[in-house]
Amino acid sequence: MGKKPGRPPTWTRRQLIDGVRFRTRTGVPWRNVPERYGPWARMYDLFRRWQREGT
Template structure:
């Protein structure tokens, strides 16, 4: 069912050792669990191979095309409801959008309250023996 949507990369050379299904399942496993490449189970193929396929398809836009085509199929079958509801109880403003600056609280009008550091003179400096 997903096979026609996959990019068809025909290369000369040695045939692949792992099927696309194994590699895609490896990508799904990593996405779902968050494991590092080195901890990927062997049944999915080498971690570098799985990542290489993921990254190559990410760069050429294959994942985006697959998503769009799957959404179009599901929408044609009536499996997707495109209703969106935004409730003000879940909408939040950024913390800086809470209000304008109050009058008289400018930082430059309040100098920093720190004492000046004592200066060291030649008489106070330690003498090396």
């Protein structure tokens, strides 16, 4: 119990959050965020979701 069904995430939520923070801190384009933070599109989706929610 407590395990979610489906494929486990490749990138941790922490990596994506760090990528969003890196981008907002440095101001680089989304596509230029280093790969160690995960795919830029996933970071952008997370950022846009937070932006729409007012987080």
